[in-house]
Each structure stands twice: as C-alpha cells, then as structure tokens.
Amino acid sequence: MNAADEVLDVVDENDRVIGQAPRGEVYARGLIHRCTFIQVRDARNRIFVHRRTPTKLVFPSLYDMFVGGVVGAGESYDDAALREAQEELGVSGLARPKQVTKFLYDSEGVAGKWWSAVYEVRCDQPVRPQAEEVAWHAFLTEEELMARLSEWEWVPDGRAAYERLLAHRTG
Template sequence: MNAAEELIDIVDENDRIIGQLPRGEAYARGLRHRCAFVLARDAEDRIFVHRRTPTKLVFPSLYDMFVGGVVGAGETYDDAALREAEEELGVRGLPRPEPLFTFLYDDGAGRSWWSSVYQVRCELPVSPQAEEIAWHDFLPEDEVERRLSEWTWVPDGLVAYQRLMAHRRRATE
C-alpha cells in the first residue's frame, strides 16, 4: 500500500476522532488529522536534520529537524512517534520517545493537523529510509539555529521547533 492509500483518523478542532479516510483523500480535501514530531539527538546531543525526498506527498525536498509523520487510523500518538522514528532513522530498539506537548498546526490554506511533539536519544547507527530522506546529518543545535534562515524548512516542523524552543525556555524559568 502506498502512503496515499494509508487509512488515517480525521479529527475535529478538539482532536476528537470524527472519521477515517485514506491519507491522499484527507490531504486533497484539507481534512484535519494527527501527526507525531520527534526531535532525535545523538550521544553528542546533536540534532538529526534531513532533507525530504522530492516524492513526499507533503513538503517535498524541504529540510526538517524532526522525524515522524502521520498517525495511522486507530494508532496512538506515542505508538506513531516510536514507529515513525524507527522507520525514518532506520533503527530498531529505539527508546520510547518522550512526549513534550501537543498543538494544532494550521497554515490557513487547508493544511491543519494536531501535532504531538516528542524527543528521543538515538545512540544507534542510523540508516534512514531512502524513499523518505534524501540527505541527513546530526548537527549541533547552534548550527541548526544558523541554518534556520538559510535553508527552506517544512513549515510545520519550523513551527514545532519554535514552540519547542519556547517550551524549553519556560521550563528553565
């Protein structure tokens, strides 16, 4: 089954499930669904950054500092975060990602999804999916910050990253 045929939960403005549809149809109709975002750091505390392949259904060829993706029909955010992180990083035996916060992403142009943000430590050698990831590296956080204005990032990941930085500042105040 290709990604467009994958069944996903459709949710309302309060993140309650109101139906299920194939992903491609949900995207075409601009229906709200669920996504998991996982910030993966290596043993040296560097952030896994990648460029998406040009064949991705959403935001092809853009950079992202999160791995993750759409939550499948009947799947929990937590299970999707682990599944997606292991799939995209190409690892098995990853620790369960730590949930941080959830927010509603809405670009005002028909792209809207509930987004659950996680973090995980990945000390395993990565072998990212070639069909998902065109380029990758673990970058120090200061380099990620420097690249924010230089590279074209997925808009939802950029919003999630900005919210994560604000979340971290609040936690240290």
C-alpha cells in the same frame, strides 16, 4: 499500498476522532488529522536534520529537524512516534520518545490542519535513514541548526514545532 492510500483518523478541533479516510482524501479535502514530530539527538547531543525526498506528498525536498509523520487510523500518538522514528532512522530497539507538547497546525491550504504531537528521543545507535523519506541527513549541534534556519528552506510545520519546543524549554 502507497502513502495516499494509508487510512488516517479524521479528528475535530478538539482532537476527537470523527471518522476515517485515506491520506490523499484527507489532504485534498483539508480534513484535520494527527501527526508526530520527533526530535532525535545522538550521544553527543546533536540534532538529526534531514532533507525530505522529492517524492513526499507534502513539503517535498525541504529540510526538517524532526522525523515523524501521520498517525494511522486507530494508532496512538506514542505508538506512531516510536514507529516513525525507527522507520525513518532505520533503527530498532529505540527508547519510546517522550512527548513534550501538542498543538493544532494550519497548513494554510496545503493539506488542511493537523494535531502535532512533538516528542524528543535519544538515539545512540548508527542511523540508516529510510531512502524513501530521507534524501540527505546529518547530526547538527543546536548552534549549527540555528545558523541554518535562515539559510535553508525548512518544512513550515517543523519550523512551528521547533519554535514551540524551544518555547517549552525556556518557558
């Protein structure tokens, strides 16, 4: 099954499930769905950063400071966060990510709106990123990441999630 065929829960402005549809239809019709954003830190407290592959349905070839993705039909945010983190990092036995915040993101016509659950997790094992998802990766210090915010083209939903995560930490 390709990504466009994956079935997602369609939700309302209050994050209540109102139906289901294939991802391609959800994006084409701008339906509200659910996503996870997991900030991964290594044993040295550096942040996993990657560039998305050019084959991604949304925001191809852009940089991201989160791993994650859509929440499948009937799947919880927590289960999706763990699944996505392990898949994209190429690891198993990862600790369950901890949810920090959640917000409704509006892609302004790209693919609708999505409820965005933001998580944090530590990964002390070597990563083997999923080649279909990750074109390049590195672990950067917070300072290195901040310096690149104005240099690299970042996924807009990840930028929004990162700003909310920073606000949560200082708030």
